[in-house]
Amino acid sequence: METDCTTQNPPPLPAGTRLLHIGPHKTGTTSVQAALFAARDTMAAHGVDFPAHTRHPMEAALAACARPAMMGDTVPTEGHWRRLVEQVQATGTRTSVVSSEFFADAEGDETIARIVRELGGPGALAGGAEPGTPGRPHVLVTLRPPAKILPSQWQQYVQNGLRMGYEDWLDHMLRKPPYEKPTPSFWRRHRHDRLVERWAGVVGPERVTVVVVDDRDRGGLLRTFESLLALPAGLLKEVPEAANRSLTSAETEMLRRLNIEFRGHGLPDELYSALVRNGAVLRMKSSCAPGPDGHRIHTPRWALEEAAAVGAEAGARIGALGVRVVGDPSLLAEAPSGAHGQPGPPAPGIAPEVAAQALYGALAATAALPGAGTVRSVHRTSSRELLRVLGHRALRRMRRR
Incomplete structure (x- = not known):
């Protein structure tokens, strides 16, 4: 094993490597993808290709892992995956990099083997060609302490329709074997030692680099990518507008209760994707910056301690x-200090500006649907029936589009 606990600047990978960044979620993946995509033309001049045509080839990764799309989103197909494979193969013997945290959702050696074989080319699997062979894949895993990931991952699940409250969810994830309901993907992603072990067993441990992210070093992760890809220092820069901020406790609670109502009225998933996640929530996140404290989601002390123990065990393995x-690796045992371990105050009422932006986002998304100008009298229609009718109308418009 090669361990460097003193620097985020590892030696570069051999020219011609195909670097596959698999996340997992909530480890700086959005910032990395945005920086790589923004610098793709400049990187190409230094011999490094970013073959994906979008910042994050999410549909391709989901298709490769046989995972469903986010609630109401476009169903990933084999075509999405084939396009990404063709884009990577077109880089030839040049160094290239692909990043998607959804690769961490891959289950089973066969799925992982297919991903690395089709992206990596000849000699992609363990026991193949010698390290440094052009097209040789190298897997990069970025990790943060599980105790710090808990609140951000829960609110992300809420953004995908989860209706369970935070403490109930923690109870299921940490205290109720087999710790798989209601979100089985959580420990598949964040039992980090097993994640690394799965991928190392397929590509070989010599072709896996694990980066333990130090939250105190804000630019450290981008510098690590520059070092691995032999790029000039400072070439990769943070893209502020691409910041994937978490929701505050009040915002998350508002959305969770909306999820309950949404499911209770039997509205179609496509409507949730268009109007809620990509309408109200997206507008709220991009237009409203939380205050200094941000009304963070408070994790109880017992959950922090249990998650820290998992992180410590993972780091050792x-x-x-x-x-x-x-x-x-010892950083994986860290837990947030201060108020995070204490009972949190009740979620404050949502600010009028936040509510207004969320409502505007939903209305703007509705207005963008074809035929949205049709108006009918609804004063004699019950709210339940009105929601159902409007939902199915919007769904039909999206399908026609």
Whole structure:
């Protein structure tokens, strides 16, 4: 095992490597993808290709892992995956990089083997060609402490329709074996030692680099990518408008209760995607910055302690897998300090500006649907029936589009 706990600047990978960044979620993936996409033309001049045509080839990764789309989104198909494979193969013997946290959702050796074989080319699997062979894949895993991931991952699940409250969800994830309901993807992604072990078992530990992200070093992760890809220092820059901020406790609670109503009225999933997640929530996140404290989601002390214990065990096991580790694995046992371990105050009422922006986002998304100008009298229609009718009308318009 090669471990470097003192620097985020590891030696570069051999020219011609196909670097596959698999996340997992909530480890800086959005910032990395935005920086890579923004610098793709400049990187190409330095011999590094970013073959995907979008910042995040999510549909391709979901299709490869046989995972469903986010609630109401376009169903991923084999065509999405084939397009990404063709784009990567077109880079030839040049160095290239692909990033999607949804690769961490891959289950089973066969699925992982297919991903690395089709993206990596000849000699992609363990026991193949010698390291440094053009097209040789290298897997990069970025990790943060599970105790710090808990609140942000829960609110992300709420953005995908989850109706369970935070403490109930924590109870299921940490205290109720087999810890798989209601979100089985959580531990598939965030039992980090097992994630690294699955991928190292397929590509070989010598072709896996684990980066333990230090939250105190804001630019450290981008510098690590620059080092691995032999790019000039400072080439990758943070893209502020692409910041994927988490919802505050009040925003998340508003959305969770909306999810309950949405399901209770039997509205179609496509409507949720268009009007809620990509309408109200997107507008709210992009237009309203939380205050200094941000009304953070408070994790109870018992959950922090149990998650920290999982992180400590994972860090120790990763150190024994023979992979290259950049950063300090002991950081995986960290837990937020201060108020996060104490009982949190009740979620404050949502600010009028936030509510207004959320409502505007939903209305703007509705107005963008074909035929949205049709108006009918509804004063004698019950609210339940009105919601149902409007939902199905919007769905029909989206399908026609």
